[in-house]
Amino acid sequence: MGSQDESIYLGFDSSTQSLKVTAMDSKFRILAFEQVHFDSDLPQYETKDGVHRNRGWEGRITSPVLMWVEALELALERLQQKDFPFDKVVAISGSGQQHGSVYWKTGSGEVLNNLDASKPLVSQLKDVFATHDSPIWMDSSTSKQCREIEEAAGGAQALCDLTGSRAHERFTGPQIRKLYQEQEHVYNNTERISLVSSFMASLFVGKYASIDYADGAGMNLMDMKRKEWSDGLLEATAPSLKGKLGPLAPSHGIAGKIHLYFISRYRFNPECVEVNWSGDNPCSLAGLAIEKPGDLGISLGTSDTVFGVSADPKPGVDGHVFPNPVDPNSYMCMLCYKNGSLTRQEVRDRCAGKSWDIFNQYLDDTPPLNEGKIGFYFKETEILPPLPAGIHRFDLSGADGAPLGHGRVDTFGAATEVRAIVEGQFMAMRSHARNFGMPDPERVIATGGASANHHLLRVCADVFGCDVYIASRPDSSSLGAALRAAHGFRLQTDETFSFSSLIKEASEDGATQLSLATKAPDTELHKSYDKLADQKLQYEHLLLQLAVVQAIPID
Template sequence: MGTEDDVIYLGFDSSTQSLKVTALDAKLKIVAFENVHFDSELPHYETKDGVHRNRGGIGRITGPVLMWVEALQTGLDKLKKNGFPFHKVVAVSGSGQQHGSVYWKIGSSEVLRRLDASQTLVSQLKDVFSTNDSPVWMDSSSSKQCEEIEEALGGPQALCDLTGSRAHERFTGPQIRKLYQTQEDVYNTTERISLVSSFMASLLVGNYASIDHADGAGMNLMDLKERTWSDAALEATAPNLKEKLGNLAPSHGLAGKIHSYFVNRYGFSPECVGINWSGDNPCSLAGLAIEKPGDLGISLGTSDTVFGVSTDPKPGVDGHIFPNPVDPNSYMCMLCYKNGSLTRQEVRDKCAGKSWDTFNRLLDETSPLNGGKIGFYYSEPEILPPLPAGRHRFDLKENSGSAVVHVDSFDDPTEVRAIVEGQFMAMRSHAKNFGMPDPERVIATGGASANHHLLRVCADVFGCNVYIASRPDSASLGAALRAAHGHRLRTDKTFTFASLLKEASEDSATQLSLATTAGASELHGSYDSLAEKKLMCEKLLLQLSLAQSIPID
């Protein structure tokens, strides 16, 4: 397969709207990249944004399984057309949209093992699924099942302590329970239930791949501490579930050697190995080179996500804890905020004439701490904290001790700073409460990470430097890095992810760029105090019947 330096690691990301492929060389430089956009390139599946909405009732959102199969083939075909050297690939891994599930019909494993390279994957797999519509992370139709599972296991916090998260509609356990209750015939004819990640891995190795620990934690079914299926959670979900799920496995473990289908059709080496796939959030952690406590990732997108590494996580109903996919001795902590870029955009439209330049100017015109003016801005019902849509503004009056006063409105510049500071202060407070240590650096990603005016406020609030990744495709990049790490672990059991990053060249895909430096330590301390006041206001809003008695816009 060539010399050690003449190798390639391949990473896939089967996300909601597309399939991406990133190829890295031995120095972790990108040598190839492909993207398959579902809506435009596979229009015969009739998806919008990669999914089908409300076809099985209000809130029911699914993805066509065969579309994901065809996307894998299309991505490989694109690489082949461009002369990609498949024979140099020594390891493959991947990322899948978290929580989505795939249901294999009894007898499907035999079809997988006998894949014929002269035929397409879709033609051979079109009849192997007990349902062709897979519930995905956007689905919100399993509220009843969430309540039943939490009640059976002692309540939301008890389920957090056991599995790392309370029951969420998008999580796989409630989705499986709903399938069992509403389509028992489908459940009974299912031989294996895969996550999107382990499903895609199964295609590549021609056998049922195990669900990995990191993605398995997003199911409400795995004992987080023991990293085994929880018998109590399985019993609360559906009968005979353990045999349908198969065994859990470490994220860095071997899924198997690549199937002869891909050797014969594309020219992979028969010695190429598949490393267990994981979820998109764990893979993004790897893709952003977050490998130790003190690194904090912030994704600024349609929703805002905060994630980091902790050796002493504190499970709570507000967030999620998964095993770290690149370090079995630590955990990944994650917080999600539904109101991100679109909510910032609404404030921009109201205060800055739909101009980001004007928004940034107004932000710069105001002083840090905003004169004690703090705000909560929710275009959609928020997850963290669970508050309804609305805008809530408070003014910390001078010479009033700890008192805060509710006000109806701010002037435009103050409004702009209030949303930006408020979002970052919420991230800081909730991350600390969840067991993440104070960050030594923040690594920003997502579309809004290109706005250095926002990142300047982030640096002030967190009191540390803010970096941005050189590549936006953190999930597929993380998958390729995990392929490299898993491959190296096969011959050196002590090889760490940090060691892999140290071997990267200066122009590798793992390099980070300094976006802005830390604010003054005095300013950081002042944000400590203001963040406490914001938490006090948050508790007030929650106590007042989810803000129903407080005037909002």
């Protein structure tokens, strides 16, 4: 197997729009990076932004399972063409977009175990799925099933207390229940249900890999404190579900040794082990080395997420609590927004001629606080707050003492619109994080594709009132997966080896180093943003009230 100095760790990230892989050596130096864009690299699947929208019923958003399989092989082939030393890889792990589910047809386990290295994976797996469409986190078609699961648990807060989250349309439990109710023949022909993370892990070990604790918490099915499936919730979701889900497993556990298929086809090390995959957000937590409550992670991607750690979380209906994938004694707290980069991009296309340079110039040319003009921009049905697609603009200039509803407007100028969406998104994060009990941050650590835009991060610093840092690499999920692979590998010989110790080593050699993107604003500007954020939150409550009576005007 070679000396430890020659060891390589691979981290994968199967996200909404692409598959990435990061290779890291034992000194935590990045050796290689590959990325497969689903739309452009695999056009035969006819996705837009990696998904299919509204095929079958309104609000249904899915991705083709075989696309993920083919993307994996394409990434490995690209590494192979560059003479990547697969024989030195001692451990792999990965992250998958949370909440996506895969349905293996009866008898598929045998096919998976007997993969033929002379044939591509796609040709061997094309007939093993009960359905080729994986419902993903963007799906919003399971409102009925969410209500049913919450009622079975005794209400939204009771479900939060048990599982860490209330029922959400994108969560896997409601998705499974909808499949059982509306496509019972598919459910009955399903031998195993995987998440995207455990599905991709299964390919590497040639058998059904377990769902890990951190990703399993995003299903509305797991007792978070006991880290076991809740029998009551399984029964409320679909019959005989426990057998289809298989056992849960620790995030740092070993799924198995790599399958002969990859040894023969790519010359992987026969002793290479796979550490259980987890969700993309838990892996981002690992990749950003967030270990204390003073650090707040913000991922600016297809969805925007805000996350941190807590030893004593208090689950609530606005956010989520997951087991920490790298520390069994703490939890990950997270808020999720469906309208992230794609919604910013929609405003860019409409207001700035599809140019980020013009978008950024508009952002720089408009004054902080936008002269009291605020907006809510939802290209997709939003998660937090739970509002339908639409744009809602308000002009609060001169509105001191005015009742809610003052200054409703239909349009802003292009520059005002740009600042309104950016400020609005960060102010929502700030308000909701406070409401969820997250402490005011000492620093924000930004990641995701849009974290490379320092114009956005300037607004982030102004709103949160603290310095904003960025990781040395924006792909924190695949980096976090590589770090988790290294941690799980070390735990095989040293059960007391902590992820904190690993991060200390990694930071000394650069893999997890942070760089200051922008410093905190002056105190008065931050106080003004706090006041505006409170006002915006009041208008959010108004919109929610109107939504209940179906009276929101959609622009």
